[in-house]
Amino acid sequence: MEEHGGTDNMGSLDIVAITSFNQLLNDPIFSYCKDIYLVRKSDKRSWKNLPREKYPKKLVFHDGRLALKPTPLETLAILMWAPVGVILAILRIIIAISLPYGVSSPLLAFTGxxxxxxxxxxxxxxQNSSQLPNGKHKGILYVCNHRTLLDPLYLCFALGKNLHAVTYSLSKMSEILAPIKTVRLTRNRHQDHEMMERLLSQGDVVVCPKGLHVVSLTYSVDSHVSMFHGTTATGLKCLDPVFFLLNPSPIYTVQLLEKVSSKVSTCLDGSMSRFDVANYVQRELAKALGFECTMLTRKDKYLTLAGNEGKASTRKEN
Structure with a gap:
C-alpha cells in the first residue's frame, strides 16, 4: 500500500492499494483507497525490492535494536562482535561516570x-547566563531533540561542565548510573514550573521542548550507529545506553544553535503561546538537522509502537 500527498493543510492524503485477485475487496481498508490495482500471482516474477531512496514516504517510527539488515554474514559479524562489545560498553560506562570530562573525553575517543x-x-x-532584576544569575535552559538517553550527557561533554537533566519516566537503573543530576517531571504544570525555577537558580538545565518560560539555548543532537540502536519504545529503557555503547564506533553530533530571545521564550507579549514557542524551537532543530517536521506527536509514536500513550502511569517502569 502506498501513500501520496501529505496530511498538512497544503494537500490531502491519497492511498493506493495493491492486492491479489483472490483478495476480498469488501475489506473496510479499501474504502480509504483512491486507486486499487489487482495483480496475478504470475506477475510476482517481475517484482523487485524497491530501493530505500525510492520509498514514497520516509520511515517515521522505528522500534528495534538492530541498525542493519540481519543477513547471514552480518548476523555472524554481530555474534562475533558481541562479547567484545559488552566488555567495551562496560569500560566506556566506567570511564564516563568515574573520571572528569577533561580526562574521560580523550579516553572515550580512544575506545571509538x-x-x-x-x-x-x-x-x-x-557561556553567559541571564541576570535577574535582583542581581542574581539564572541558569540557561538547554532545549534539544531526543535521540537517546545519553543526550544530556553528551551536551555535558561538549560544554565540559555538569548540567541538571530534567527527565520523564526514566528507569531507576539509568538514574543510578547517570553521572549528572537527574530530576523527574511530575506532569503537574505548577509543580514542574517551581521545580524548573529552583533548578535554574542552581545552574544550567537541559530538557526536551515541552513549553518554555525562560531564556533558552537550543542545540540539536544526532547519532550514527552501525549495529545497534540506542533507543526503544517497547524494550527495557535502562539498556538503551548499553546498546548504543555496544557499537564499535558510534558517533554523536552536538550542534549548539542561537539563543531563543527573551521575548519569544517568555511569551510576555502574548503573541505566542507556549505551544507556538515549542513548535518554533522544534522547527529550528529540524532545520539544523535536515529533518522534516510532521503532525505526529509523542502520543502517536507510543500508541503506534507500544500500544499506550507513553505515560509513566500506563506502563511499568523498567
Missing amino acids: LQLMVTKPQSQSLV
Missing part, C-alpha cells in the same frame, strides 16, 4: 566513541 561539536559564532551565547 566519536563526539562532533559545532558551536555558534558568538561564544557568549553558550
